[in-house]
Amino acid sequence: MNITKTVSLAILGTVLAIGTAGAQTKTIKIATEGAYAPWNFTGAGGKLEGFEVDLAADLCKRMNVTCEVVAQDWDGIIPALNAKKYDAIMAGMSITDDRKKVIDFAGPYGNSPNGYLVAKSSPLAKMPGTGEAYSLSTQQAAAEKAIDADKVLLKGKTVGVQGSTIHSNFADKYLKGTAEVREYKTTEQHDLDLAAGRIDAVLADATAIIGTLEKPEFKDYALVGPSITGGLLGNGVGVGVRKGDTELKKNFDDAIRAAIQDGTVRTLSMKWFKIDITPKG
Structure with a gap:
């Protein structure tokens, strides 16, 4: 093998090695x-x-x-x-x-569906539809009937939601005129206000609520209401x-x-x- 060919192969090998390393990193x-x-x-x-x-x-x-x-x-x-x-x-x-x-x-x-976080001692703890699941995409009439049933207890209450989320959109569509909806920058903020008694309920993703319920300070709270998915919830x-x-x-x-x-x-x-x-x- 001549020197020129050897050098060319060496350069090619270096280029390939650099390319491979770049792809991996x-x-x-x-x-x-x-x-x-x-x-x-x-x-x-x-x-x-x-x-x-x-x-x-x-x-x-x-x-x-x-x-x-x-x-x-x-x-x-x-x-x-x-x-x-x-x-x-x-x-x-x-x-x-x-x-x-x-x-x-x-x-x-x-x-994951949405749900409400409330104190066990609150009248909202008896919210109808708890344990039931509905899709606004495939069961719109049944889902909205369940939502309307919850509004009887939510009338005049204050509900916290995180702003610019599907839950704030849900509250705007279904709770406006029934409950006062208060928006927060983070879920942690509305959880703190619920614990302090400044709001009556939190509307959020059920999985986020489950995470909150694992905290010792929320041992006297519960996830209630029907599990709603689909539609404007994405x-x-x-x-x-x-x-x-x-x-x-x-x-x-x-x-x-x-x-x-x-x-x-x-x-x-x-x-x-x-x-x-x-x-x-």
Whole structure:
């Protein structure tokens, strides 16, 4: 082999090695709220933890990329994605028609109904429909009948919701004129006001309420009301990506599908929620 050919092969080998290393060390930055336990929260020492933090690590491993999860306030999370401050969102974000107008979604990787958090000593603890489940997409009449039944007890009460969420949209449509709806920046804030007696109930995702109920200070509270999904509550929780990021969306879709099929999503669901939120169908 002549010297020129040897040098050429060496250069080619170096280029291929650099390319391979680059592919293996690609970093995807994922934003989460860091204040929505047990989906995502800030633990000891400021470390991000929760169902979505664990799932993000699993999905990134399947996609053969490095995963960096960062905290971002909820009310600016979509604008910051479109401003390219990060590549994706995993923050308990439900897939809704309104959000799909400005971003795309991969998934869903989870699905959970809403519910009310109330004190066991409150008249609201006897809210009708507790233990029942309805879909606004496939059982709209029955679901709205159950919602109307709850409004009898909610009349004149104050209900806390996190702003700019499917739950604030739900409250705006179904509770306006019945209860006073008070919006909060985070779920932690409305939980604190409920514990202090400043509001009568919290309307939130049932899984978030389950996480709250595990705290010692909420031992005298309960999750009540019918479990409502679908309609304006969206089609499950997914990964938000910028419109046009088709390859990233496909990679997340493939990884999510694999994580559902091999039971990883179920395992992480049981770890963090004590119930299985794996999307059905």
